[in-house]
Amino acid sequence: xxxxxxxxxxxxxxxxxxxxxxxxxxxxxxxxxxxxxxxxxxxxxxxxxxxxxxxxxxxxxxxxxxxxxxxxxxxxxxxxxxxxxxxxxxxxxxxxxxxxxxxxxxxxxxxxxxxxxxxxxxxxxxxxxxxxxxxxxxxxxxxxxxxxxxxxxxxxxxxxxxxxxxxxxxxxxxxxxxxxxxxxxxxxxxxxxxxxxxxxxxxxxxxxxxxxxxxxxxxxxxxxxxxxxxxxxxxxxxxxxxxxxxxxxxxxxxxxxxxxxxxxxxxxxxxxxxxxxxxxxxxxxxxxxxxxxxxxxxxxxxxxxxxxxxxxxxxxxxxxxxxxxxxxxxxxxxxxxxxxxxxxxxxxxxxxxxxxxxxxxxxxxxxxxxxxxxxxxxxxxxxxxxxxxxxxxxxxxxxxxxxxxxxxxxxxxxxxxxxxxxxxxxxxxxxxxxxxxxxxxxxxxxxxxxxxxxxxxxxxxxxxxxxxxxxxxxxxxxxxxxxxxxxxxxxxxxxxxx
Amino acid sequence: xxxxxxxxxxxxxxxxxxxxxxxxxxxxxxxxxxxxxxxxxxxxxxxxxxxxxxxxxxxxxxxxxxxxxxxxxxxxxxxxxxxxxxxxxxxxxxxxxxxxxxxxxxxxxxxxxxxxxxxxxxxxxxxxxxxxxxxxxxxxxxxxxxxxxxxxxxxxxxxxxxxxxxxxxxxxxxxxxxxxxxxxxxxxxxxxxxxxxxxxxxxxxxxxxxxxxxxxxxxxxxxxxxxxxxxxxxxxxxxxxxxxxxxxxxxxxxxxxxxxxxxxxxxxxxxxxxxxxxxxxxxxxxxxxxxxxxxxxxxxxxxxxxxxxxxxxxxxxxxxxxxxxxxxxxxxxxxxxxxxxxxxxxxxxxxxxxxxxxxxxxxxxxxxxxxxxxxxxxxxxxxxxxxxxxxxxxxxxxxxxxxxxxxxxxxxxxxxxxxxxxxxxxxxxxxxxxxxxxxxxxxxxxxxxxxxxxxxxxxxxxxxxxxxxxxxxxxxxxxxxxxxxxxxxxx
Ligand SMILES: [Zn+2]
Numbered sequence: 006x007x008x009x010x011x012x013x014x015x016x017x018x019x020x021x022x023x024x025x026x027x028x029x030x031x032x033x034x035x036x037x038x039x040x041x042x043x044x045x046x047x048x049x050x051x052x053x054x055x056x057x058x059x060x061x062x063x064x065x066x067x068x069x070x071x072x073x074x075x076x077x078x079x080x081x082x083x084x085x086x087x088x089x090x091x092x093x094x095x096x097x098x099x100x101x102x103x104x105x106x107x108x109x110x111x112x113x114x115x116x117x118x119x120x121x122x123x124x125x126x127x128x129x130x131x132x133x134x135x136x137x138x139x140x141x142x143x144x145x146x147x148x149x150x151x152x153x154x155x156x157x158x159x160x161x162x163x164x165x166x167x168x169x170x171x172x173x174x175x176x177x178x179x180x181x182x183x184x185x186x187x188x189x190x191x192x193x194x195x196x197x198x199x200x201x202x203x204x205x206x207x208x209x210x211x212x213x214x215x216x217x218x219x220x221x222x223x224x225x226x227x228x229x230x231x232x233x234x235x236x237x238x239x240x241x242x243x244x245x246x247x248x249x250x251x252x253x254x255x256x257x258x259x260x261x262x263x264x265x266x267x268x269x270x271x272x273x274x275x276x277x278x279x280x281x282x283x284x285x286x287x288x289x290x291x292x293x294x295x296x297x298x299x300x301x302x303x304x305x306x307x308x309x310x311x312x313x314x315x316x317x318x319x320x321x322x323x324x325x326x327x328x329x330x331x332x333x334x335x336x337x338x339x340x341x342x343x344x345x346x347x348x349x350x351x352x353x354x355x356x357x358x359x360x361x362x363x364x365x366x367x368x369x370x371x372x373x374x375x376x377x378x379x380x381x382x383x384x385x386x387x388x389x390x391x392x393x394x395x396x397x398x399x400x401x402x403x404x405x406x407x408x409x410x411x412x413x414x415x416x417x418x419x420x421x422x423x424x425x426x427x428x429x430x431x432x433x434x435x436x437x438x439x440x441x442x443x444x445x446x447x448x449x450x451x452x453x454x455x456x457x458x459x460x461x462x463x464x465x466x467x468x469x470x471x472x473x474x475x476x477x478x479x480x481x482x483x484x485x486x487x488x489x490x491x492x493x494x495x496x497x498x499x500x501x502x503x
Numbered sequence: 504x505x506x507x508x509x510x511x512x513x514x515x516x517x518x519x520x521x522x523x524x525x526x527x528x529x530x531x532x533x534x535x536x537x538x539x540x541x542x543x544x545x546x547x548x549x550x551x552x553x554x555x556x557x558x559x560x561x562x563x564x565x566x567x568x569x570x571x572x573x574x575x576x577x578x579x580x581x582x583x584x585x586x587x588x589x590x591x592x593x594x595x596x597x598x599x600x601x602x603x604x605x606x607x608x609x610x611x612x613x614x615x616x617x618x619x620x621x622x623x624x625x626x627x628x629x630x631x632x633x634x635x636x637x638x639x640x641x642x643x644x645x646x647x648x649x650x651x652x653x654x655x656x657x658x659x660x661x662x663x664x665x666x667x668x669x670x671x672x673x674x675x676x677x678x679x680x681x682x683x684x685x686x687x688x689x690x691x692x693x694x695x696x697x698x699x700x701x702x703x704x705x706x707x708x709x710x711x712x713x714x715x716x717x718x719x720x721x722x723x724x725x726x727x728x729x730x731x732x733x734x735x736x737x738x739x740x741x742x743x744x745x746x747x748x749x750x751x752x753x754x755x756x757x758x759x760x761x762x763x764x765x766x767x768x769x770x771x772x773x774x775x776x777x778x779x780x781x782x783x784x785x786x787x788x789x790x791x792x793x794x795x796x797x798x799x800x801x802x803x804x805x806x807x808x809x810x811x812x813x814x815x816x817x818x819x820x821x822x823x824x825x826x827x828x829x830x831x832x833x834x835x836x837x838x839x840x841x842x843x844x845x846x847x848x849x850x851x852x853x854x855x856x857x858x859x860x861x862x863x864x865x866x867x868x869x870x871x872x873x874x875x876x877x878x879x880x881x882x883x884x885x886x887x888x889x890x891x892x893x894x895x896x897x898x899x900x901x902x903x904x905x906x907x908x909x910x911x912x913x914x915x916x917x918x919x920x921x922x923x924x925x926x927x928x929x930x931x932x933x934x935x936x937x938x939x940x941x942x943x944x945x946x947x948x949x950x951x952x953x954x955x956x957x958x959x960x961x962x963x964x965x966x967x968x969x970x971x972x973x974x975x976x977x978x979x980x981x982x983x984x985x986x987x988x989x990x991x992x993x994x
Contacts, residue, residue, distance in 0.1 A: 057607050061831045063600065063708040064587040064609055068742050098827050098876070102849060107830035164849055166835070298876035300885060303712035303824055305742050 010263065014255065017262040018188040024235050025190050025254055026225035029178045029201060032144060032218070033076050034211045039143045039174035040067030040110065047217060051167035059172035061105030066304050069094070073174035074117070075318065076210035077141045078310060080176055081118025082319045083204050084136045089117055091309045094302040099295045102164060103146035105171050111142035113299040117308065123204070124327060125196045127189065129345055134197050135181030146171040182225075184235070190258070195251035198222055203326040215245050222250055226257040228265065236261070237271040241285050244278045253278045256285055333357065337366040350378055351388050355395050362399030368406070372398050376419060392423040401429040411489055414438045441488040447480070451497055454479040465501045473497050505532035508669040512578045512726040515672055519577035522566065526559035526577025530621050533579045537623065537670045540994045545645050546665035548584050549592045550624035555579065558621040565619070574729055576619030581671035583662050584625040585632050586717065587706040588612050591622075595708045596640040597630045599832045599839045599860030609706020610738045611675060611717045618733045623671055626661030630862045631829065632682050632710045634658050635934035638925055639864045646921075647690060649959055649991040653918040656686030656934070662720045663690040667991050673730050674720040679711050680817055681914070681938025683718045684950035688913035688962025691952045691989040693727045693979070694720045698969045699945035700745035703738030709828040711821035714942045723988060724951060724980040728756035731972070747970060755973035759980025765799035767978065770906030773806045775937055780915035783956030788912045791953040791963045794985045795910070795978070805905055807898035812891045813940040814932060819875050819888035820943070826872030832860065867928065892943045899944045903968045908978050911937045913950040913962035937964055947972040951979035952989045960989055
């Protein structure tokens with residue numbers, strides 16, 4: 006490798022073609038674990054949600070969780086897969102302390118769901134991502150290595166294992182390799198994961214929270230010269246946010262191009278993605294990878310989902326995100342462009358909830374794409390984490406619609422909401438921001454203004470309504486801007502009409 | 504020596520229920536016997552005197568309170584050490600589990616306790632049930648009460664020997680390739696392997712998941728049937744357990760004891776015609792078949808052409824599954840830990856622990872199984888063995904269209920001397936030549952004492968279709984009614 010110069014992205018995509026593939030793990034939100042009756046709650050004290058089965062104690066046996074099988078089939082159906090009429094679990098054998106049995110019950114050559122697709126909309130264009138398989142397995146425990154410099158097992162003085170997660174049902178969704186995306190590969194990878202997340206959330210089978218690890222992505226990337234065979238791929242592990250999915254593909258494309266440009270070859274390996282730097286570093290090489298010695302799990306009987314049952318599950322699937330969005334677009338009377346900007350902002354659900362809480366679609370959209378998007382951008386957070394709930398936004402809008410707040414005052418109230426001062430009504434009251442609509446107080450202010458500006462009043466009496474601006478300005482000053490200018494104007498004109 | 508120890512379990516159960524003897528007396532009689540002879544027999548790895556007496560007293564209290572007792576309430580039982588028993592050491596005769604006390608009971612154990620039976624202790628076995636002589640126990644061998652220089656069979660040699668030595672009237676064994684039946688044969692006791700899935704594996708420390716089957720060991724066929732009835736039946740904790748009613752094996756045993764086998768078709772396996780078997784064993788076998796004919800059975804020869812591949816197929820399937828099942832013994836969560844001195848890495852500690860904790864035969868099978876499952880070899884070994892298994896199942900299915908049961912000697916040879924077959928694993932494996940096909944098929948098999956050869960017991964094996972366990976009990980009871988039971992010389 007003679008050069009170590011990172012090429013520019015435009016340069017890379019002008020000379021190479023990327024092929025990507027994604028393996029996504031989703032922890033199912035079942036009440037109990039995959040093969041035992043232990044609860045699956047997140048955040049419990051370590052090793053309190055365990056039993057002989059999920060600890061792999063000698064003599065214990067697994068019993069498959071029907072709810073998890075049902076959830077997996079529903080995911081498969083939502084991804085347009087064929088559902089196996091007969092399949093088996095398999096043992097994946099490898100030694101690691103967070104694996105209680107030193108094998109993982111998974112599926113190998115007989116997955117529950119195969120050969121589907123997910124259509125992903127990017128900039129108004131549909132991209133079809135092929136789904137190779139959807140299978141069911143058990144999660145491992147979590148290991149904490151203490152005392153080493155790296156936090157990895159090597160060099161650690163102590164390794165602590167929490168088996169609460171061990172045995173939680175995990176669905177793995179594997180795409181077919183996706184070639185031909187060109188420069189858009191990183192963006193489409195992100196859009197695919199986002200769409201998949203929305204689909205699974207809609208199905209209600211997982212909370213799909215990437216930050217809590219209930220959805221985790223491994224991203225495969227390779228580069229090839231146009232017309233040439235696909236290149237050697239690397240697998241970037243544990244990419245745990247939508248933004249990182251996009252960045253990791255991009256980073257890996259740049260890195261591989263640099264290696265190839267320098268005359269080097271790509272090693273088939275797993276790589277770790279670092280959220281802080283956006284870099285990937287080499288993990289374990291696949292050439293020396295473990296032979297997992299898969300074989301059918303003899304402790305479990307084969308799965309044979311009844312076709313009638315599968316048909317029932319299919320018929321009962323909820324409206325999926327893409328259909329849902331199409332319906333909203335019509336209901337909200339939006340143009341393609343408007344809908345696209347809502348999608349790009351990740352605001353569909355937020356707006357929907359705001360509308361459900363009483364705001365008009367138009368107003369809800371204005372708040373989320375306007376003030377709140379600006380604020381989220383400025384703070385560098387996702388829109389949903391901006392600090393205001395759809396319910397609060399709806400309340401705010403109700404106050405505007407009823408005339409209690411002007412747009413300008415409403416923005417001040419929103420400031421308070423984002424600062425965590427409470428609900429809009431409370432903030433309006435606490436900050437004294439309500440529109441002055443008490444006619445008595447306004448009349449006094451108007452009389453005062455007229456008395457202070459007799460010559461202006463005279464002009465208005467003479468028919469020069471444009472002169473009213475001066476008096477309105479004086480009233481607004483007296484009321485510290487809390488009067489509605491339109492109301493003041495009407496009152497001034499009425500007062501000087503006779 | 505109390506006469507109580509010579510009684511059958513059925514008789515003990517009746518006497519206890521009738522108040523002729525207390526469960527505590529019966530238990531103490533057996534504990535005394537263990538104290539007296541187990542130093543020479545070494546059937547037990549752990550004796551739970553205190554727990555046994557407590558359990559017996561509980562039964563006596565129930566009786567005193569007027570509760571109706573089950574047929575085996577208060578009857579003592581020995582449990583093979585491969586069965587998890589709550590709070591009681593369960594080592595599978597391995598160093599790697601030394602001192603491990605499970606936090607839970609195996610389903611079989613739960614049912615035994617629910618029946619009011621009294622556990623005396625845990626019996627010796629080949630480590631992780633891998634062996635045919637109990638010489639592979641990490642805690643030293645068990646000696647055959649018929650001749651203390653000879654092996655009691657294996658892997659369940661401790662359970663069988665405890666019966667022959669009158670230390671217990673009943674015992675639990677597990678049968679993966681013959682580990683209940685072969686020890687039964689060489690100790691002159693009864694050992695039954697139920698249909699796979701007929702008894703729960705939950706709590707059985709796994710050797711080979713698709714083959715392991717817990718079952719009863721006894722001195723009489725009826726006793727075995729009574730215990731079978733207690734432990735059998737669907738268990739939701741074991742996915743491979745069969746959700747069907749248990750065949751009425753007790754009624755079948757009583758029916759067979761009448762000695763009438765009119766209309767029963769008995770098949771002799773042509774391929775088990777005696778090649779490699781001791782002449783004395785074959786002589787007893789022929790006499791027994793003759794006796795069956797006299798009881799009215801119709802005896803025909805059937806061919807099971809694939810049985811000859813059973814042994815090699817078994818020695819691929821069982822080690823493959825064991826290589827995976829035994830991976831959990833890594834020092835992380837339970838059992839032995841070696842080399843955890845702060846200098847060795849986690850992998851090194853795992854490796855040192857397994858090196859020190861597993862015996863030679865266990866390591867041999869783990870290595871064999873690891874190889875057989877390896878990528879590139881899977882199809883040729885594990886995959887091929889599964890095909891053979893299918894063919895053997897077809898042989899059984901075809902045979903059972905012609906006959907009601909199949910019979911054979913249980914094992915080709917009588918109890919051999921300690922050390923005679925440990926040098927050559929294959930010679931040891933041959934002990935299970937006749938029992939293994941049944942495991943691969945999944946059907947039930949029973950060994951019943953059929954006679955003596957040079958003063959040593961010979962067993963007859965009766966094999967039946969899956970979930971027709973009652974059939975084999977009927978035939979075995981009929982054999983017993985004709986040839987009688989066999990008692991070893993006084994210890
Ligand atoms: Zn559990």
